[in-house]
Each structure stands twice: as structure tokens, then as C-alpha cells.
Amino acid sequence: MAAADNSSSTSSSSSNPFIFSPDSPPTLALTPHQIKLCSQALEAFTDRLQKPDVINQEFARLQAKRITASDMRRSCSVALDNVNVNKNRYMDVLPFDETRVVLDSCKDYRPSARGYINASFISTSSSKSLSKFIATQGPLPHTYEDFWEMVFQYKCPAILMLTRLVDNYKMVKCGDYFQAEDGPRDFGNLIVVSKWIKSSNSSLILRHLEVNHKESEESVAVLHIQYPEWPDHGVPNDTLAVREMLKRLYHLPPDLGPIVVHCRYWKNRNILCNS
Template sequence: RYFISPLHTIILQHGLQFNFYTDDTQIYFSTQEMSLLTSSSLIFMQRMAVKPPVERPEPRHSSRINSVSSQLSDGPIPSPSGRTSTSSWSEEPAHSNMDISTGHMILSYMEDHLKNKNRLEKEWEALCAYQAEPNTCSIGQRDSNAKKNRVSTVIPYDHSRICLKVENSQGNSDYINASPIMDHDPRNPAYIATQGPLPSTVADFWQMVWESGCVVIVMLTPLTESGVKQCYHYWPDEGSNLYHIYEVNLVSEHVWCEDFLVRSFYLKNMQTNESRTVTQFHYHTWLNQHTPETNQALLDFRRKVNKCYRGRSCPIIVHCSDGAGRTGTYILIDMVLNKMAKGAKEIDIAATLEHLRDQRPGMVQTKEQFEFALTAVAEEVNAILKVLPQ
């Protein structure tokens, strides 16, 4: 592999434009993609310098944060990994419109819950007893659709599911195990929560990516855990693969740290010849029914996702294995922090989780995941408050 440092835009003679996600660091290209960038086809290239091939460094292990008190302390926040070349901890707080009084109120709320285990237990029990209405899932349970579900316990509600265009579907069906997740705008979803694709649903997945206008995918699972398949490998390792009428070309791959990496794809509709760039952020160390090893790594991951997504109006597609536990935890954290960054005066995290469960069953599956969400929000709020004018 070659690497090219810092890169913004490449335009080729046949009109294809390369827009790469960068953060002033390296981007990796396969030899096949490098062959596209020849002197005969290149019109414009900004800030590029080709260097010899390099070996990827081996990942190093980090220790888990020891206590909530250390997370909420006034001490400096360390980098999530020594391999992350550019720390982004100051990116989001610098642009936050968070209300200071709301921030302090949230911190107080979090500290109380995290210290009072009995109160946290009771709140989780109340959340477990919550029943969404309506909650029928009859469409996903049909014989023709049941085989498209990774698990039988997480099936989209009939009233809240993504419908594919039948005329473009490989199986002449509109069904995919995916749910639109609304935030402040009831007309346009902020997210699409979905399961990790199965071998038989990869074409449906890329159809959903195309039809939703998605440009950012958040993947929160390794492909396998202890030999158990969690998600099908739905992208090419090199070159391109064709999934029904959607051609996916791997353009670049960059390992940010031991916890996550970033891939860039060109997605082309072979019927219309239209194409666009899709960026996948893959957090691969978060195991099923568990929480990430550190808050900081996931918060850094989230900041990079949102930096890439900034200015877009399409939904972010978020998936783990079943599209509920890790997916729900990530969306809960992101939704609460986005509300605060926009200056919301009142934040009710339990009510926000109920709002998510109204749209997809099983969102946030364990008390530990809920507690992790509280701790992550508290840590980010604490970081934001430090840079806001008092």
C-alpha cells in the first residue's frame, strides 16, 4: 500500500471527483486505486506527496479508566491512543452552544446516578418495564422476511421501518431490518438503526445506503466474536464488488488507533451511473452485550464521525450486530450531546431512551450500557464546560 499525506480533492478527466475524509494525517490507498491517479488522467491535486510503502504499526493496548471520579476530575484529558496522530478533543467543545447552567445540571444528575447505585438500578428497572405503543412487528415476522432478520428479538416496528423501493430490490421486496430514528425533525430521520448485514441482505443494505442519501456509516462491531459471526463482510478488501446494481469500490483505509479505523468507498448505482463517496467509521473493539474499554476512545470516535458528517442533512446509518444494544447506546450518547450542543435547556436521558425505544425495540440492552452512556455524556459535558467562557 502507498500512503499520501494530507489530501483534500482530486479530479480526474472523466469527471470523477475524489473527496477524502482527512484530519491532517495519512490515507491508505491500494495499488489499484493508485493506478487511477496517473499523469494522463489527473487534472487537479491538492497537497499531495507520494511516499514509499509503509507498514501499519501494531496496535498497543490501553488501560480502562479506573473510576468515575477520575473521569470527572479537573485534570488533563489524555489522548485516547498514542497512535492517534491528531488529538481532536478540543474540536467539538470549541463549537458548542451548550448552556452552561444546563451543563452543570447534567453533571450533577450524572454524578448522583453514578454514585447512587440503588437509584440507577430503579431507573433501569423502570426503563425495562417501558412498553412502546404501537409495537406490532408483523411485517418483519412474515415467513418471507424472517430469514432477513439476524435475531428474532429485534425486529422493526411496522410503523417505524425503512422501506426499500421494490423496483430496485434484488428480491422484489421492500423489507430490511432497519428503523428510522427521528430527533427534532419528525419528517427526516437523524439516524437509521440497522442490523449488521447478512450474506443474503448485503445488496439490500447498499440499496438502503443509496436510497437514504447516506454518506456516513457507523459500524460498532467486529465481524466475529469468539468464532460467532456478528456481521457479514459487506465491503471489498481491495478493488470493487458488485452487490446487485450497486458497485462498491474501496478507496482508502486508515487505522486511527487500536479501537477504530476509517474506510472510504465509492458507491455507484450501475443503472443511473451516479456515484458518491461513503465513509465508514468502524469501531471494532466493542463486544456484544458489553461496553467500550474507555469512554475517551468512543468520544474521540464520535467527534471524528461528526466532523465528517458536519453540514449534511442525510441520516447516519448506525449498526452493530442486532442494531439495538451498541447501536442504541451510541445513538443515545450522540443524540443527548447534540441536543446540549444546540443549547437545549432541559435534557432527560431516560426519556430520550424511551423516545429511541418508541422507534426501535431493544435500544440499549443492558444496565451497564445505560451506565456507560451516562458516564460518557458526563465526561464530554465536563470537557465542554472547561472551554466555554464562564
């Protein structure tokens, strides 16, 4: 894919001025301690693969702890409010009230909407540099503006998209909330500009986007990484593309905002957040 450059389309000052490069990320330099931990983890995984019964038992225990319908009504009350129901792609995949992302400036000004978007904060303790994520659904046409409001409000430096827009059977997998190759694209109060677009050797599509707010002089630089070959129900056959995504994320400054992860629904995005 040829690179597209619309860098002259805006003149806003960026609130996260990190420069995204379309070149391959530099090799990660691991310390001896990190190499030791990786070796121990690989050994543990290899050992576990020899015990499928144990894996099945662990999965069964997790399934038994799944939230019930009554628990969901109590824990996801904002998502189930009548004014927010149509903002959910699937009614069995909802954010908890306690960890949901709240929008300060929401296009739905009804008080009961409470700045709702189908998105949740996820924190991990495995890495200090990659400890903040927002897991969200593939945006719907009427939630595009909400999505970009979230990215702008929380100064999100990267978006990982683990799906394609349309499958081989012409079924829509995710709304087209980002393509702006022919110039700036308006989403209500937000303007999104494509700085460059590039395909990587590992089947990733990389985009450098800039998000501008019509009522602010600030802009947010965003690295959009699309992995269109990630399967709907499962995981990739190899780790090449996933490793490239993680390499690019590890080179982001740690003081930026949370990384957004989404696929068609929640399952795949949570797999990557916990990688």
C-alpha cells in the same frame, strides 16, 4: 494499517461530494452555552452514580414496558411476514412497521416483501446536526445488496460498525459486507469501492467508501467507521474511541442523509444513537 487508494476506479459524480479526510478531526469549538449544558449534564450523571437504587428502579420500569409477543405481532407485521423472516438475524429484534426503513428498489420483488430490511429510523432532539439515524442489524450475506441499496437510496454519509467480523473463537459476528481493498466489489446492482483505509490511535478502523449504482451516474461517498473492540454485551471501558467517532460525525454537513449504526444486533447501536 496501510492506506489503500482505489480512487481511480470510478468516475461517477458524487451526490454527497463531502471529502472525508483520514487525518484527525479538528477540535470541536464549544460555545459558552454548550459548555454550561455539558457541565450540568456531567454533574447530573455524577449525582446519579451515587444513587444505584434509583438507577435500578429506572431500569426495572423500562423492563416492565418491554413489548410483548402479541404486541410485536401487531407492530412488526412486515418483519414477521413469511417472505421477510429470513432477513432477520434475530427474531426478537425487529423494526416496527411505523418507523422501519422502506427500500424503493428491493431485489425481492414479491409484493408482500414491501421493500423490507431490518432497519429503523431513529430521531433525537438533543442535536440539530446529529438528529437522523438508521439503526440496523449486522448485514447477513443475503441482505448485503439490500444494505447498500439503503445507503444509496437515503444518501447515508457514514456507517458506524460497533463489532468485529470474527471474534477470537472464530465465531462470525457480522457478515463481511464492505471490504473491497483489492478493487471494486459487486453487490447486485451496487458497486462499492474503497478509496482509503486507516487505523486511528483510538482502535478505530476508518474507511472511505464510494457506493455506485449500475443504473445511475450518481455515487454516494461513505465514511465507514469500525469499532471492533466494542463488547457484545456492554459498553467500552473508556470513551476515547466514542468521542473520536462523534467528532468525525459532527463535522459532516447537516444536510446529508441519516447516519447508519449497527453492531451484531440492536442493543449497542441504540446506545450510540442516544449518546
